[in-house]
Amino acid sequence: MRIVFAGTPEFSVPCLEACRASGAQVVAVYTQPDRPAGRGRKLAPSAVKQAALAAGLPVEQPESLKSAQAQATLAAYAPDLMVVVAYGLILPRKVLAIPRLGCWNVHASLLPxxxxxxxxxxxxxxxxxxSGVDLMRMEAGLDTGPVLLERRTPIGPDETGGTLHDRLSALGAEVLAEGLRRALDGETLMAMPQPDEGVTYAHKLDKTEAKLDFARRALELERTVRAFDPWPVAEGAIAGESVRIWGARAVDRAHDATPGEVLAASRDGIELACGEGALRVxxxxxxxxKRIxxxxxxxxxxxxxxVLK
Structure with a gap:
């Protein structure tokens, strides 16, 4: 089986390794063009590009797959299957039709x-x-394709965006490895259409969302702190000083203070008044x-x- 792999961030790398270990032939790796990064804003390769080059795999970095030239380049690799994991570029219908067995996507949620x-x-x-990961057969809609395989995992009470990212990245590689093994054994995986009920959309993160509004419930702010670790990191003010907040816990505490006011401060944390309860930073x-x-x-x-109020 000839596979073209498409992915960009660190999340995708274990899936690339799963393709290489499957016994299939990875004939090319597609990833986004190098982007400015770091303080010097120098062009930097994606995590997938670095892994592909280290493995000696051909790398393609088109700005888009919409052009006839880009599609011809992909077709020339004669892929049986295209595996897409957090690639970040839209695959037009003509691209979806190029691989003989279609395109698979590893998605980090329980669709829909x-x-x-x-x-x-x-x-x-x-x-x-x-949460979990779904191995999905891609179609023209945004993450609307039928699900081939699924793995589920609980979200822990202390789970952060970073820890859940890492666990789902590994879980995605496991489910992809199973799908490839079964396909290479000649099995046709059963594709289960997604239900119409329960569709929600995970819009792209915006840095403005990281600014904590202490008029909200403390539990919501705790979730924001955990979800935005390690990026974009929650921000708030403590007694007039703007800080980034890396760790916090919602506290069930009655008060009549102004949202954001310091209620208590000790080695265990700094409690800030919220619309409901308090947030212990x-x-x-x-x-x-640095983080302290x-x-x-x-x-x-x-x-x-x-301070104690």
Whole structure:
């Protein structure tokens, strides 16, 4: 079986390795063009490109797959199957029709919930108790294709966007490996159409969402802190100083304070008044500084110690 793999971020790399280990032949790897990164904004290759080059695989980086030339280049690889994992570019109908066996996608949610760009973070923000990965046969709609295989996993009470990302990345490689093994054995995987009920969309993350509104419920803000770790990282103010908030826990506490006001401060955390309950900040980052504990922050701001309202 000849496979063309398409992916871009670190999430996709284990799936690329699963393709290589399957016994199929990875004839080309597609990834997005190099993008500016870091303080110097120098062009940097994607994680998938780095893995592909290290494995000696041909790499293609078209700006789009809509042109006849890009489609001809893909067709020249004569793929039996195209595997797409967080590629980031739209595949036109003509591209979907090129591989003999179609195109498979590994998606980090339990479809039809959380179709779209940011399913991992949206699941945490919504308070979902479960997530997973679906191996889906692609069609023209956004994550609308029938599901071939699925793996489920609980979302823990301390789960962050980063930890769930890593677990689903590994789980995606497992489900893809099983699908490839069965296909290589000559099996035709049963494609289950997605139900019409329960469709939700995981819109792309926006940095403006990271600014905490303390008029909201503390539980919602805790989920925001966890979902936006490691990016874009929640932001809020503590007694007039803007900080990035890396760790926080919702506290069931009655008060009549103004949202955002410091209610208590100790080595265990800094409690900020919310529209309902309080948010206990346990890890944070001052402007230009590094991530520190609440105890270290109070050493720098001793005037907050002992506040209790």
């Amino acid at each position: 919930r959380w179709r779209g760009a940011a399913p991992i973070q949206r699941a945490i923000l919504a308070g979902d108790s479960e 346990t890890a944070l980052q001052r402007p230009g500084g 504990t609440a105890a270290d922050y109070l050493n720098a701001r001793p005037e907050l110690r002992g």
